[in-house]
């Protein structure tokens with residue numbers, strides 16, 4: 001790494017999208033922000049902004065066949081602004097990797113052995129790790145000389161005690177196949193916990209938080225003194241809350257029933273629960289904006305979907321309240337958590353006895369800043385804290401290569 005290399009490119013490769021940011025780690029300036037979505041479909045779209053404030057936005061449409069093509073397009077866009085991947089100012093490329101299994105509890109420089117382990121974990125993150133791997137391979141091919149760093153979604157949750165991480169199944173079977181609860185979205189839960197402590201003006205060590213990461217994938221976590229003590233996702237990102245297309249918690253016997261009675265095979269059931277369930281399965285839409293529009297128009301399926309989503313969320317708030325014993329704040333984040341005021345209102349409604357109240361006026365404020373939505377005198381704070389997985393990945397990546 002040359003002395004002036006202070007930039008980090010972050011790649012957050014999802015199943016059908018790539019989010020990316022180029023950051024200068026001297027001061028955290030965003031030099032480029034972008035998104036490639038609907039990869040593999042005819043109407044793919046790349047949106048690139050050569051700054052953090054939305055100025056100079058460029059858009060490309062038309063089919064982008066796969067993640068490799070998507071990353072080539074990203075490299076072209078960066079080069080157009082004179083910030084190409086070949087730049088000597090680039091210190092490292094940071095990759096979001098969803099599943100790190102038992103091996104990885106910290107950011108890790110990627111070599112062949114690390115890549116092989118991430119590949120071994122594909123069966124437990126089938127929607128995510130393959131895309132992460134393509135991102136790593138493509139980035140390595142473009143810059144074989146540069147450190148590529150993996151930042152794992154599972155890392156923050158490795159502090160979970162055994163009684164939260166273990167399933168109550170036969171121990172020998174569980175151990176033989178490393179079946180346990182790993183948890184995901186950890187980079188976001190960690191970042192948001194820290195920012196929430198700043199908002200509250202308290203040290204993270206003093207605080208008990210319930211963090212609700214509600215995006216397309218959604219998870220809750222109980223954070224005590226800055227450490228995760230429980231989280232809603234498990235062996236895979238399928239457990240827990242109702243999500244855009246994933247069922248979250250179900251009786252595992254549903255799977256046997258679908259096999260024995262409905263004649264479905266394992267791959268069909270996997271697809272049903274991961275891609276055709278959740279909000280999509282319940283009402284045909286996975287976007288909370290569209291669901292709210294339908295609820296407001298009196299649509300029964302969308303209303304039931306919304307009610308099921310909220311009911312599950314409320315159950316996890318109650319569960320983690322009990323796990324923590326005392327709660328200082330409930331924190332909403334990610335696309336739904338940051339933007340959907342009706343979700344926050346409905347999830348907290350009726351929890352006044354627990355000290356949880358939402359102020360309607362504060363909850364209606366739209367802002368990209370961390371903020372309280374509970375009244376000033378509330379016993380427990382309710383907050384909105386925008387997540388920034390890319391910034392956190394860049395920070396962890398640079399800390400590793402700059403050391």
Ligand SMILES: Nc1ncnc2c1ncn2[C@@H]1O[C@H](COP(=O)(O)OP(=O)(O)O)[C@@H](O)[C@H]1O
Nearest residue numbers: 214215216217286287288289334335336339340
């Ligand atoms: N203004 C809004 N109101 C309600 N929901 C929104 C709004 N903006 C975004 N969302 C929700 O956020 C989701 C995406 O969240 P995000 O955190 O970006 O997810 P992911 O990273 O999993 O793709 C969308 O599916 C949509 O439901």
Ligand SMILES: CC(=O)OP(=O)(O)O
Nearest residue numbers: 184185215216217237
């Ligand atoms: C782990 C996970 O569910 O991630 P995402 O929300 O990006 O799908």
Ligand SMILES: [Mg+2]
Nearest residue numbers: 215216217334
């Ligand atoms: Mg996300």
